[in-house]
Amino acid sequence: MLAMSEINCIKTLRNEKGLSISAVATAMKVNWRTAKKYGDGEQLPQEKLYIKKGMMYEEKWGEIVSDWLEEDLKVKKKLRRTNKKMYEDLQSMGFKGSYRTVCNYIQEWRSAEDDELSKGHERLDHPEGEAQLDFGTMEAVQDGEIVDVHALVMSFPASNTGFAVPMPGENLECFLSGLQQLFEQAGGVPISIRIDNLTPAVKKVRKGDTEAELTEAFRHFQNYYGFQVQVCNPESGNEKGHVERKVGYVRYNFFSTPQSLET
Known part of the structure; x- marks a missing residue:
């Protein structure tokens, strides 16, 4: 072929x-x-998508290592973690896999990064003051029952800083209240915030050259605080990949998997 x-x-x-x-x-x-x-032919052949399996992809470990590798790209080479150091840190967190499993994942991650660069796909530039925002659903136990917690997470890619606030839902009231609390945690308002097509914020998604249309309530909120908004293209999670990894970090470090409620 x-x-x-x-x-x-x-x-x-x-x-x-x-x-x-x-x-x-x-x-x-x-x-x-x-x-x-x-x-x-009118249709191009579809490339096969292979679902990667294994504990590095099906559990939290791959996301953790990817986050470390992203962090290391921002520092000098001599300050970066070695494969052995990552493996030892994973072990301290309960990782039961082998050292070879970790090395294979790291090699594959770096190869994918090299492929992106060779294709001319430059890494997105994130200036200081630019934030990314997203909701993540976590599970917690409340009054003896498992409930969903909707964590609103804001991250700053330039400094690899993140903030999170738990909310009962993802409606407009929770979204704007959560944003206010995140601004308080961060000690200020970002210059710009990159979001995906969150329902409380985006009334009409962007298509082609057409800009996204913000909801009236969010537009007033934006004007009051004076930040800019960047709406991601549909189905382009890579445009806010930093906050998505931070959502995973919050989930795996602050929300443990609920055990059976039976005693």
Whole structure:
């Protein structure tokens, strides 16, 4: 099967440059049927998505290591954690896997980072004063029953700082009240806040060149505190990956998995 870059090239030569099927086949050094299939086909073949399995992906350990690796990118190499140090720190947190498991995950993470850079995908630049915001659902025991806690988390990628406040829900009242409490925790208001399409904040999601439309209540709140808002593109969690990792950090460090309530 051809690589996606080759398939895109075939479609460009056929549909944008206007080459004949024979000319495309000659230029791309493929047979006529292949050029016809991809040049005139309406749909591109879908790449298979492989679900990664194992304790590093199915449990909290992978997120923890990824967070450490992200932190280490901000410091000098001699100050970064070694693989052995990460393994020992994981063990102190209850990790039961092997040293090799951790090393394999770290190698895979670094390879993925290198691939992104080689494709020209630069890391997002996060200036000081820029924050990211998101809700995360945790489980806690209250009055003998398991209940959901909606933690509103705000993080600052430039300094790797994070703040969180538990709320009973994710409605407008909880959202704005939680934001006020986060500003108090942080000791000030961020210059800008990056959010996804949170219902209390976004009335109409962005599409293409069309900007997202904020709810009236959130727009008044924004004007009062004087911060800027950046709304992520739909289904683009990587644009606020820092706060998503902080949500995981809060979940795994402050909300333990509830045990059976039977005594």
